[in-house]
Amino acid sequence: MISMTNVSYKILNKAILNTINLNIPVGKIIGLAGENGAGKSTLLRLMAGIIQADQGSILLDGQRLTHQNATSIAFLPDTDDFYPYFSGRHLFQFYQSQFADFNIAKANEIAAFLEVNLQQKISTFSKGQRGRLKMAVTLGREVPYYFMDEPFSGLDPMVRESLIKGLIKYTDAETQTIVLSTHELYEVEPILDALLLLKDSKVIAFDTLEEIREEWQQDAVSWMKKQYRKD
Numbered sequence: 001m002i003s004m005t006n007v008s009y010k011i012l013n014k015a016i017l018n019t020i021n022l023n024i025p026v027g028k029i030i031g032l033a034g035e036n037g038a039g040k041s042t043l044l045r046l047m048a049g050i051i052q053a054d055q056g057s058i059l060l061d062g063q064r065l066t067h068q069n070a071t072s073i074a075f076l077p078d079t080d081d082f083y084p085y086f087s088g089r090h091l092f093q094f095y096q097s098q099f100a101d102f103n104i105a106k107a108n109e110i111a112a113f114l115e116v117n118l119q120q121k122i123s124t125f126s127k128g129q130r131g132r133l134k135m136a137v138t139l140g141r142e143v144p145y146y147f148m149d150e151p152f153s154g155l156d157p158m159v160r161e162s163l164i165k166g167l168i169k170y171t172d173a174e175t176q177t178i179v180l181s182t183h184e185l186y187e188v189e190p191i192l193d194a195l196l197l198l199k200d201s202k203v204i205a206f207d208t209l210e211e212i213r214e215e216w217q218q219d220a221v222s223w224m225k226k227q228y229r230k231d
């Protein structure tokens with residue numbers, strides 16, 4: 001479980017995240033939504049231990065989140081920062097050298113499932129191929145937490161569908177937690193357990209999909225629009 005208490009983060013005195021209080025339970029797939037600039041990437045980077053909060057506390061399974069214990073979190077960035085001369089195979093070898101939890105057999109299986117050519121240089125990959133490779137290398141790590149920053153952004157519907165299938169096939173719904181930011185709510189909604197909504201640097205709603213469908217009688221997109229108007 002990840003617990004955030006009164007977490008705030010500023011850049012040059014501008015509040016990027018303001019007094020965030022939330023618990024991310026184990027064994028759930030949580031969508032992180034909100035308009036551009038709401039703070040989704042920043043929240044994921046804080047939860048992954050990549051950046052440090054200015055105020056408040058972040059606990060990972062009861063311990064203060066540090067660079068040391070953040071190794072149980074695999075982070076998929078929204079950027080494509082690869083060494084240009086790397087092939088997918090080189091990237092897997094690099095991950096193997098960096099992360100004791102990297103399971104190269106699993107990563108190879110996911111790459112085959114997602115139809116990634118590991119021999120090809122990454123600099124010659126299309127955006128969709130880079131998206132698949134990032135998913136394979138991230139899920140190749142056997143960790144309890146996967147935090148993914150817009151894993152489906154800019155990809156065509158077929159690639160998005162295969163990534164969503166891969167996500168379900170290669171994670172354990174009981175023991176692994178996924179938090180992913182997305183603007184593709186229609187497509188991602190079927191696999192989500194809960195949706196966390198950010199607006200103007202604050203969490204304005206965090207509801208399960210069951211609540212959204214049964215209590216609100218809405219789909220995720222209508223719920224999000226309503227929450228935004230209400231706030």
Ligand SMILES: Nc1ncnc2c1ncn2[C@@H]1O[C@H](COP(=O)(O)OP(=O)(O)OP(=O)(O)O)[C@@H](O)[C@H]1O
Pocket residue numbers: 011016034035036037038039040041042043
């Ligand atoms: N390095 C930076 N310097 C100044 N401002 C920044 C920096 N990084 C982020 N911000 C600001 O922080 C706010 C939140 O950015 P963030 O990238 O977390 O939002 P987001 O919800 O992920 O947006 P998007 O949906 O567009 O990816 C934005 O107003 C952004 O301009």
